[in-house]
Amino acid sequence: MRYKDLVKKNSDWVKEKVDSDRDYFEKLSSGQKPPFLYIGCSDSRMPIDTFTKSEPGNFFIHRNIANQVFSNDMNLLSVIEYAVESLEVEHIIVSGHYECGGIKSAYKNEGCTDLTGNWLMPIKKLIIQNREELEKIENLDDRLDRITELNVLEQLMHVFKIPFVKNKIVSGKYPKIHGWILDIRNGKIKEIEYPLEKWKKDGIIPLNYEV
Numbered sequence: 001m002r003y004k005d006l007v008k009k010n011s012d013w014v015k016e017k018v019d020s021d022r023d024y025f026e027k028l029s030s031g032q033k034p035p036f037l038y039i040g041c042s043d044s045r046m047p048i049d050t051f052t053k054s055e056p057g058n059f060f061i062h063r064n065i066a067n068q069v070f071s072n073d074m075n076l077l078s079v080i081e082y083a084v085e086s087l088e089v090e091h092i093i094v095s096g097h098y099e100c101g102g103i104k105s106a107y108k109n110e111g112c113t114d115l116t117g118n119w120l121m122p123i124k125k126l127i128i129q130n131r132e133e134l135e136k137i138e139n140l141d142d143r144l145d146r147i148t149e150l151n152v153l154e155q156l157m158h159v160f161k162i163p164f165v166k167n168k169i170v171s172g173k174y175p176k177i178h179g180w181i182l183d184i185r186n187g188k189i190k191e192i193e194y195p196l197e198k199w200k201k202d203g204i205i206p207l208n209y210e211v
C-alpha cells in the first residue's frame with residue numbers, strides 16, 4: 001500500500017461507517033469500555049482487530065517486539081494499570097505469534113549489540129533455560145514454535161507477578177488472564193494452557209484465582 005492510499009482508504013471507511021450508522025462516530029467518541037487488554041507483538045501482520053473481526057472499542061492494546069512483559073517497562077505497566085484499575089477490563093490476553101522475527105532473531109543470537117538485541121535478551125535466556133527440551137525438537141520451525149509458546153508462558157507469569165494485578169486477584173475483582181498464539185500460517189488463534197495449579201503452588205498465582 002502506498003502512503004497516499006492511506007488517507008483515501010480512511011475516507012472510504014468513514015463513508016462506509018456513516019452510511020451504515022449515521023451516529024457511529026458520535027457513539028465511538030463518547031467513551032471507551034473495552035472488555036479486553038491485548039498485549040501482543042508489533043509485527044505488521046498481527047492486527048488483532050482484524051483477526052477477531054472486532055470493531056473499534058473492544059481492545060485496549062499494547063504491542064512491542066516479541067510481546068515482552070518487563071517489570072521495569074513503565075510504558076507497559078501504565079497501560080496495564082490503566083486497563084485494570086480504570087477501564088476494569090474483564091480479560092488480559094498475552095499473545096505471541098508463529099514466524100515471529102523477534103523469536104527468530106533471539107534464537108539466531110543476531111544483533112547482540114544493538115537495542116533490539118538487548119530487548120530480546122530475556123528470550124535468549126529463556127532459550128538457554130529450556131535448552132534440554134528444545135534440543136530434542138529436531139525440526140527448526142517446530143523448535144521456534146515451541147520457543148514462541150514458552151515465551152508466552154513466561155510473559156503470562158510476569159503479568160501475574162505484577163503487584164497491582166496480584167492485588168486485584170486477591171481482592172476477588174480481577175480480569176481473567178489468557179495466553180494466545182496467533183498462527184500466521186492459517187490465521188487461527190491458539191489458546192495456550194498454563195499450569196494453573198503448579199503456578200498457584202509456586203506462589204505465582206494467588207490461590208483464589210479461577211479460570
Ligand SMILES: [Zn+2]
Nearest residue numbers: 041043100101
Ligand atoms: Zn513478532
